[in-house]
Amino acid sequence: MPGNLQSFLKQLSDDIEKQTLIKITLGNRRIKSSDLKNVFIKPVLIKNIPKLSFVYRYPTKDITSNFPAKESIFLIEKLLQDEFYNADIFTTENDFHFAFQKNNTAKIVSKGPSLKSTANALQHDKEKIRIIQATNAGYLKELGITTAEGIVKKEKQDKYKQINSYVEIIDGIIKDLQFNESLQVVDMGSGKGYLTFALYDYLVNKLHRDAAVTGIELREELVTKCNNIARAAGYNQLVFKSGTIENAVLSNTDILIALHACDTATDEAIFSGIKVNAKIIICAPCCHKQIRKQMAPENELKSITKHGILLERQAEITTDAIRALLLEAHGYKTRVFEFIATEHTPKNVLIVGVKQDKPLHPTQFFLEKVAGLKLLFGIQSHYLETLIDRL
Incomplete structure (x- = not known):
């Protein structure tokens, strides 16, 4: 198990370094009663600094956090050890599926790429579409939230x-x-x-x-x-x-x-x-x-x-x-x-x-x-x- 997991993390690290990574999905909860359903990860640029954006999905909300590549690898390893059985890497060159088996071993399956990278894939510094939009809520100005x-x-x-x-x-x-x-x-x-x-x-x-x-x-x-x-x-x-x-x-x-x-x-x-x-x-x-x-x-x-x-x-x-x-x-x-x-x-x-x-x-x-x-x-x-x- 450790060898396969480390091989998976090494592959992930290489994809990040080569800038071929499109996204990562962690799923198949270890604890079925856990509120954390999935984690979705993608590369982003924040003030021109490459990072990975983690979206933690819960029943009533998503929580987003951004981390440097080295810290991200550590967090993904921890999530696979504690929270999830499966992970999928999608890159411009290949897709990789990682899964822990019932006998506590792990395997990696590789296949051709299923997603295409886009030119603006790393653009992150843009306004999220929100339910309460600042431009349409005059009361926010009166309450001192907006100009x-x-x-x-x-x-x-x-x-x-x-x-x-x-x-x-x-x-x-x-x-x-x-x-x-x-x-x-x-x-x-x-x-x-x-x-x-x-x-x-x-x-x-x-x-x-x-x-x-x-x-x-x-x-x-x-x-x-x-x-x-x-x-x-x-x-x-x-x-x-x-x-x-x-x-x-x-x-x-x-x-x-x-x-x-x-x-x-x-x-x-x-x-x-x-x-x-x-x-x-x-x-x-x-x-x-x-x-x-x-x-x-x-x-x-x-x-x-x-x-x-x-x-x-x-x-x-x-x-x-x-x-x-x-x-x-x-x-x-x-x-x-x-x-x-x-x-x-x-x-x-x-x-x-x-x-x-x-x-x-x-x-x-x-x-x-x-x-x-x-x-x-x-x-x-x-x-x-x-x-x-x-x-």
């Missing part, structure tokens, strides 16, 4: 990417779901309104849905500003209201969203969604303080939680794991995944719950898992659990 000419400001590139990644995720969540004729959406803690405006734009102008979107925000000045921008844009069913997540009164809500609600405000938002039986609950938590203060395991985990940074990260994971389980307990099929790459925002975990007509497991099944996690980490109570118990 008067509809060009994204240099310092707002990350925010623009975040907006589009958010809309792409929403698209993946709702595209196969059935809603009533009029869609009711509440965005709790809408802040400066970037994502709220983009969501309304997407639902009404891209999907052509009859949608009413309400943004709830504590700061009066932001509420006033966003309402003025919405009216100027002709977004008649986009409304911003002053209030807190805790005290918001909801009814007839199809989609409830709370992005970057601090600490237990995320629990308040999830609880509000459960109370009104929202079809979809979407949260991006931050500032996981409530559980962190309680965690005091009396087992081997004490070695982890004695370090401040590790305690903080473990508290985040445990807090969100319990949130996901409690959503499952109340009939929501739940996923937790990356919202956007960490170079764009450190607050990048998204919890998504979709209400099921017939849950796969009874409530008690998930509540026992919650109890087990609390016991393992020495946790007395989770705030979301406390809210639900009051109900």
Whole structure:
């Protein structure tokens, strides 16, 4: 096996050096439950520097990263050892198929080229076609994202990417779901309104849905500003209201969203969604303080939680794991995944719950898992659990 794998990597290295490589595809997952479905790789030029562009394909998004050739070879080797059984190299001279066999040996099959190189194959520095296009969204100018000419400001590139990644995720969540004729959406803690405006734009102008979107925000000045921008844009069913997540009164809500609600405000938002039986609950938590203060395991985990940074990260994971389980307990099929790459925002975990007509497991099944996690980490109570118990 190592010889064949190294021969494959040597062939790949030679093709990169000769500039005959067109693309690489990694597939056939080793772990079938893994969210990483494929990796697609191609040579690109970034500021006239040759690199390989890796596209990591997940169920609801693609993540793209670019690496120098030497680092790329190492990453491909690692992916074939840990994630995938198969790889295909397409070059201008030959195609090469690499596959690990059931007996843990590997083989390489070569055949004539099936693809043709194009003159602009290495051109990479071009604008990606995005759902929310800067030139067609006047509200982005009013929100400070673009110039008067509809060009994204240099310092707002990350925010623009975040907006589009958010809309792409929403698209993946709702595209196969059935809603009533009029869609009711509440965005709790809408802040400066970037994502709220983009969501309304997407639902009404891209999907052509009859949608009413309400943004709830504590700061009066932001509420006033966003309402003025919405009216100027002709977004008649986009409304911003002053209030807190805790005290918001909801009814007839199809989609409830709370992005970057601090600490237990995320629990308040999830609880509000459960109370009104929202079809979809979407949260991006931050500032996981409530559980962190309680965690005091009396087992081997004490070695982890004695370090401040590790305690903080473990508290985040445990807090969100319990949130996901409690959503499952109340009939929501739940996923937790990356919202956007960490170079764009450190607050990048998204919890998504979709209400099921017939849950796969009874409530008690998930509540026992919650109890087990609390016991393992020495946790007395989770705030979301406390809210639900009051109900």
